[in-house]
Amino acid sequence: MAPVRILGKVAGFGIWIGGICLLVSSTLIVVDLILRKFFGWSLGGADEISGYVLAIVSAWAFPITLLRRSHIRVDVVYTHMPRRIRIVLDLFAMTCMGVFIGVLTYHAWQVLMDSIAFNAISNTPLQVPQWIPQSLWFAGYLFFLVTIVVLLACSLWLLARRRPREVGGLIGIHSVEEEIHEEVHPESMAAVSPGHQTMQEK
Template structure:
């Protein structure tokens, strides 16, 4: 039994959002663990003990959380957009601006992901490690960082495809719910 094509789009969108929600929860837990580590290190420094490396680890965590968190922000329509012109347009005009915005975002994310790979490849090739007491093999945090950019690229490209399908079917409200911008007026209500 196959699903009707019109039923596949909401299902796919729901799955992407569910995955990104899980990613956001995991990223939040990692941030909480990082805060606890930093607080413990600060408290222990008062008695002359230190883990060492808490600042290094927190830097890696921030890079990983930022790259992975962008896909969550994307599906929650949390990316900042200037909607001065968009609000003055009719539904079709807003849809075209939304399409331009998601295509630009997808292209940017793909370019960044592609440019991240040489950084990781060079790190692996050289066997680079951090010039710190932890001597962290840099391929570990860079792999997490790159994979976040790749996931963001995949999500944004999928949203481009889904938006195009919705616009071809003249489902402007659905496209707006998928990639539209939320104005302050809409956020307040």
């Protein structure tokens, strides 16, 4: 589906940028440790920057994890239930996640607004204006919330069009066949766009 594909592209771009930022921050930490060990000198702020990066990258990693249906869920009973009940459970789980992330995003927004209102800066030598990392952090959660809403809307649209099998491929749990295929051919599973039917249902 087009909206899901667009979200997938944005999320994919986000994790690439996040991966680069993690690599850079890790390099800074390594360089800082070497300088401290052998020269008694520190870059200063490497740990602070890595903390910002970790928080921001984590927020931006949630959407792609959801789009690829990689969040851990207990499926001992789920897999033995009829498709209709599985769909109801999937919609319920997605709704609960949406409510939780909605509350989290709201509070993230409040934190950002407070930082802007009070012109907050970090109590460190870098004195980073807090609105800068918090804006990127908030944007990650906001995009995650948008992703949940779009997936819910697309799932309901598929149900209205009487295409329940595709709902499982959009918000359901990976089938055993998919998990086996992902272990054997991880590159092919990574290339699959969200919203496709599961291998079992096909």
